[in-house]
Amino acid sequence: EIVVTQSPATLSVSPGDRATLSCRASQSVSSNLAWYQQKPGQAPRLLMYGAYTRATGIPARFSGSVSGTEFTLTISSLQSEDFAVYYCQHYNNWPWTFGQGTKVEI
Amino acid sequence: EVQLVESGGGLVQPGGSLRLSCAVSGFIVGSDYMNWVRLAPGKGLEWVSLIYSDDSTYYADSVKGRFTISRDNSKNTLYLQMNSLRAEDTAVYYCARGQRDGGKTGFVDIWGQGTMVTVSS
Numbered sequence: 057e058i059v060v061t062q063s064p065a066t067l068s069v070s071p072g073d074r075a076t077l078s079c080r081a082s083q084s085v086s087s088n089l090a091w092y093q094q095k096p097g098q099a100p101r102l103l104m105y106g107a108y109t110r111a112t113g114i115p116a117r118f119s120g121s122v123s124g125t126e127f128t129l130t131i132s133s134l135q136s137e138d139f140a141v142y143y144c145q146h147y148n149n150w151p152w153t154f155g156q157g158t159k160v161e162i
Numbered sequence: 163e164v165q166l167v168e169s170g171g172g173l174v175q176p177g178g179s180l181r182l183s184c185a186v187s188g189f190i191v192g193s194d195y196m197n198w199v200r201l202a203p204g205k206g207l208e209w210v211s212l213i214y215s216d217d218s219t220y221y222a223d224s225v226k227g228r229f230t231i232s233r234d235n236s237k238n239t240l241y242l243q244m245n246s247l248r249a250e251d252t253a254v255y256y257c258a259r260g261q262r263d264g265g266k267t268g269f270v271d272i273w274g275q276g277t278m279v280t281v282s283s
Contacts, residue, residue, distance in 0.1 A: 088268060090268075090269035094207075098275075099256055099273035100207065100273055102261075105269045109263070111271060143207055145207070147266065147268020147269055150220050151222055154206050156205075157207075
């Protein structure tokens with residue numbers, strides 16, 4: 057099973073800041089990685105797939121990148137609605153697994 | 163409008179059973195693949211199971227042999243039969259529509275609101 061590790065566990069930022077979230081896979085997953093955003097009491101929302109392709113309706117301030125087994129989600133200028141938990145998830149082979157999440161808080 | 167609505171959660175004793183349902187609207191449940199994903203209290207997301215249009219199924223090791231995913235195309239509904247439930251199965255269970263990136267499967271774009279399952283005596 058591929059283990060996906062996210063860092064940091066919590067990211068304290070201010071509105072307008074740039075946020076950088078990291079995700080590392082224990083072995084190669086090519087670009088088969090997705091990012092989700094989850095707010096309390098809500099279902100997750102797909103942000104990104106294929107490591108850097110934004111899902112429908114996702115604003116351009118969200119961007120993704122990959123270097124080997126290291127993936128990054130960048131939020132260029134945090135808005136109030138961006139404070140949430142972010143999960144990465146690989147889908148290179150079964151079982152598809154999630155990271156433990158990064159909470160972005162004020 | 164594309165919508166997924168789960169039901170069937172509740173409180174059950176260890177060793178008991180529950181069947182979750184996910185009513186699908188806006189697309190055909192058997193058109194591609196459908197999934198169950200759970201979020202346990204204080205933990206992260208876990209992919210539980212999926213079913214492809216050819217009826218092939220996959221399960222997390224943690225539920226294999228105890229849970230069964232199925233669908234009823236005539237009712238446009240997805241199910242998760244959960245037997246021999248354990249305390250560690252306590253979670254919010256989401257059904258979710260699978261999506262493809264080219265031919266590659268493995269992520270989901272539409273989620274239901276979730277249904278809570280609590281396993282406790």
